[in-house]
Amino acid sequence: MSFLRYQLGKFLLGNKNTKAIIMTHDLLTFYDSEKIFGELIEASKEKYGGDKPIYKRYELKNKVLIPFSHNGRQEYTELMKIVYNFAIGNTTDYEVVIGNIMRQVLEAFSTFQYKKGIENVSTDQTILSLLPDVTYKNYFENLMYRLILNNGSHRLDQTKSMSDMNFFTVISDTEKQRTAKEILCFIYLLNKKHLLSHLEGCANVETNLSSWCTEIKNRVGA
Structure with a gap:
């Protein structure tokens, strides 16, 4: 996760208009990745100003991608x-x-x-x-x-x-x-x-x- 944080930070903070996708079957990795994106959003706001970047969460359920209800699953x-x-x-x-x-x-x-x-x-x-x-x-x-x-x-x-x-x-x-x-x-x-x-x-x-x-x-x- 430290390596992922480093690579994403270098990639996203060095490119203002860019996107990244992370996929995992592991819930623990999902939560760790979410924390990384939260940190990067704050860092991006500090570096570029303006609107904060956004990220979306999805889960694959019955072969369909649906929004991941984070608030309902602590x-x-x-x-x-x-x-x-x-x-x-x-x-x-x-x-x-x-x-x-x-x-x-x-x-x-x-x-x-x-x-x-x-x-x-x-x-x-x-x-x-x-x-x-x-x-x-x-x-x-x-x-x-x-x-x-x-x-x-x-x-x-x-x-x-x-x-x-x-x-x-x-x-x-x-x-x-x-x-x-x-x-x-x-x-x-x-x-x-x-x-x-x-x-x-x-x-x-x-x-x-x-x-x-x-x-x-x-x-x-x-």
């Missing part, structure tokens, strides 16, 4: 559903980037709920104390530290800047799926209503989350 909700569907084994499309998607979900949740970054929420004792059982508190503190902060000291700044797209690549697919379940449990136990509202329409959410939380307690007690 990015955070869509990413949360990707994590859930990955956790229950309903999708394998995001195996390479699922770690980054989970991190973005955690970052958004941490910011919206507590105005803190993930590296703070994962170690903040006041927030961890909101978990309903000390077993969960110890487990999630260790899990978040292992996944986010203790992946090599050089990773800390990358985590804060969200620049390391591959911090999850060394973990097996089975472990990724289990981690997806655990991250959803972490959010669920801190704010049940919040998670359920974003997973509305997904199948068996409460049943699965309750089962996964029980598995965590059993794993710790084993």
Whole structure:
């Protein structure tokens, strides 16, 4: 995405009257591309003045291009559903980037709920104390530290800047799926209503989350 931002910026900002088309089947790439175009619009306005450039969003549905209803499909909700569907084994499309998607979900949740970054929420004792059982508190503190902060000291700044797209690549697919379940449990136990509202329409959410939380307690007690 950094390369794409550089190439588009060089192309579009060097040519006032021009067009560009980006196509992707990946929702995460779509949202990242949209952010790039938003940045370029502001840069173009600053460079050329006058009316801002425009960009349009479309999706291919039933072999027809239709406007993409961005307002009705919030990015955070869509990413949360990707994590859930990955956790229950309903999708394998995001195996390479699922770690980054989970991190973005955690970052958004941490910011919206507590105005803190993930590296703070994962170690903040006041927030961890909101978990309903000390077993969960110890487990999630260790899990978040292992996944986010203790992946090599050089990773800390990358985590804060969200620049390391591959911090999850060394973990097996089975472990990724289990981690997806655990991250959803972490959010669920801190704010049940919040998670359920974003997973509305997904199948068996409460049943699965309750089962996964029980598995965590059993794993710790084993």
